[in-house]
Amino acid sequence: MRALLTALAATALVVMPAATASAADGNPFTGPVGGARLGTTAVVESEGGQAPPVVKAGAWLIADIGTGEVLAAKAPHAQLRPASTLKTLTSLVLLPRLDKTDQIVGKYEDAAIEGSKVGVHPGLTYSVELLFQGLFLASGNDAVHALSNHDQGGLPATIARMNATAAHLGAFDTHVTDPTGLDADGQLSSAYDLALFARAGLARPDFRRYASTKVITYPLADNAGRYQVANQNNLLFSYPGAIGVKTGYTTLARNTFIGAATRDGHTLVVTMLNSPHGVTADAATLLDWGFANRDKVTSIGRLVTATDVARARGVPAKPRVVNRAGTSSGQDDVPIKPPRSPMHLGGTDVLGLPFWLFLLPPAGLVLFLFRPKPVVAKARRARR
Structure with a gap:
């Protein structure tokens, strides 16, 4: 089944021009996205302040979401497996397109999916709101499957829109073949790109609410009761001002992580890929360093915006965005063509x-x- 879905996703990138990034959506920047100093596999630190702490992740980045300044990083553009941190991009695509009051009936294909699940049962009805909660807190691949298939074009179209959204935001290290984040051939992202997704996501009140929710309840299989689901991002329970965001793990990706916290009116985001263990402690250490040195260091680069990408492509103005309902959903969302006319x-x-x-x-x-x-x-x- 997974091989079939991967093949369908690859086909969708070719045959769905309404949602797929074209050749014109390639990287328009002449150097590393975000600045020349970010094009390295070593630790990059700025002048001033203390040196950033040593953490176990193979690639990481810490940045100020408000200013876009990258404070320190290691191998920020290294293309690695993202695991479930990729669900931040999945959410960026689906949140503006789906009505949260819609009801979705669970299917066998949802329940049978590999990896982490929140507990979507065949025949049971779930609101889109509840499925998004399951996506964020439990990293439910079953919830992702149900939500993606509820949108126009189903799973292949969601994958195509994810690739188009990544290009729109300037996340050119990212390539999607499975919206759950499970290991799949060609599925890659970077510490830099994950920071772009977190920044775009936290600008949305619904994304921010889901990412920072600590506990929810979910219906049992027979709908006779409910069980408790806690957020897998332990930073929420241990770090003052934590917003959460997303964790991930697969055998090949190892531990992956996106965390954010707010202090003194500033929000910092930390991303990590290919970490053997200890992501919560390492994230807290990086955030402590970031808040203590934010005013003392000079940035080593910056997080680009969709406007920066459009300007680099020579686009004079950002296009109007049309969502599934045919209404504008904000200038910084990826432009998706409205449904074709009958003729x-x-x-x-x-x-x-x-x-x-x-x-x-x-x-x-x-x-x-x-x-x-x-x-x-x-x-x-x-x-x-």
Whole structure:
């Protein structure tokens, strides 16, 4: 089943032009995204303040979400497996497109998915709101599967929109083949890109609310009661001012992490990939260092915005965004084309063509039928 879904996702990137990043959506920057100093696999620290602490992650980054300044990093653009931290990107795509009051009936395919689950049972009805809670707190792959298939185009379209959204935000290290974040061929991201997703997500009140929720309850299989689900991000329970965000783990990715906290009016985000263990303690150590040295260090780079990406591409203004309901969902979301009209030929909505174009064929026929007869033919008939 997973091999089939991966194949469908790869196909969707080719055959779904409405949602897929095209060749024009490639990286428009000439150097490392965010600054020249970020193009290294070593630890990058700035002048001033104390040196950043040593942590176990293979790649990490700490940045100020408000200013976009990157305070320190290690291998920030190294492309690694993201595990369930990729669900932040999944949420960025689905949150503006789905009505949270919609009801979804659980399916066998949801319950049978691999990896972590919140407990979506076949035949039981869940609100979109409850499924998003299951996605964030329990990292439920079953919730992701149900939500993705509820959106227009299903799972392949969600994957295509995720890749388009990553390109829109400037996350050019990211390539998605499975919205759950499970290990899949070609599925990659970076510490830098995860910070972009966290920054964009925390700008949304619904994303921020889900990411910082500590405990929810979920219905049992027979709907006879409920059980408690706690947020897997332990930073929420141990670090003052923590917002949460997202954790992840797979055998190949090892521990991955996105955490954020607010103090004295500033919000810092820390991202880690390929960590053997101890992500909560390491995140707390990096955040402590960041808050203590934020005003003392000079930034080593910055988190780009969608506006920066558009400007680098030479786009004069950000396009209007259309969500599933056909209304604007904010300028910084990825532009997704509205559904095609019933009359659609060769990539063009026929009903949207100028009116005068429809007059050309009959006008041409009239001109052909009543065209003047050649003079030579008239002369020949006269001689006869």
